Amino acid sequence: MIYFDTSYIxxxxxxxxxxxxxxxxxxxxxxxxxxxGRAETIAAFHRKWREGAVTRAGFRTLMxxxxxxxxANGIRWLPFAATVxxxxxxxxxxxxxxxxxxxxxxxHLACAAENGFEAIYSNDxxxxxxxxxxxxxxxxxxx
Numbered sequence: 001m002i003y004f005d006t007s008y009i010x011x012x013x014x015x016x017x018x019x020x021x022x023x024x025x026x027x028x029x030x031x032x033x034x035x036x037g038r039a040e041t042i043a044a045f046h047r048k049w050r051e052g053a054v055t056r057a058g059f060r061t062l063m064x065x066x067x068x069x070x071x072a073n074g075i076r077w078l079p080f081a082a083t084v085x086x087x088x089x090x091x092x093x094x095x096x097x098x099x100x101x102x103x104x105x106x107x108h109l110a111c112a113a114e115n116g117f118e119a120i121y122s123n124d125x126x127x128x129x130x131x132x133x134x135x136x137x138x139x140x141x142x143x
Contacts, residue, residue: 004032
């Protein structure tokens with residue numbers, strides 16, 4: 001099982017840059033993501049509609065397919081539990097001054113670490129730069 005952040009989950013549904021490589025990786029593995037990523041994915045689909053990248057009908061199709069895949073346990077949604085926040089708090093206390101960690105990235109990293117993952121897959125450069133602080137290897141198959 002591998003951990004995808006939202007940027008990779010979205011590429012399972014939309015043809016954003018590098019989607020072919022992300023889908024090929026996903027086809028060979030079972031996927032996990034923090035439950036927070038489910039909410040982020042839905043918001044990303046709405047953003048694509050708002051920006052005109054998909055039509056209203058396309059947005060509805062994305063939502064329907066995503067809902068069906070979630071119902072079929074296509075992605076294991078890991079709980080956003082108090083232990084995740086505790087792990088995030090411990091890491092942030094020890095971050096160096098030059099580290100840039102956004103809250104949502106911290107949630108993904110702490111959730112992956114708390115659930116025993118050794119790596120996290122993303123193309124978000126800030127998330128990847130902070131992965132080592134959580135004991136994770138940050139991997140981007142798009143670069």
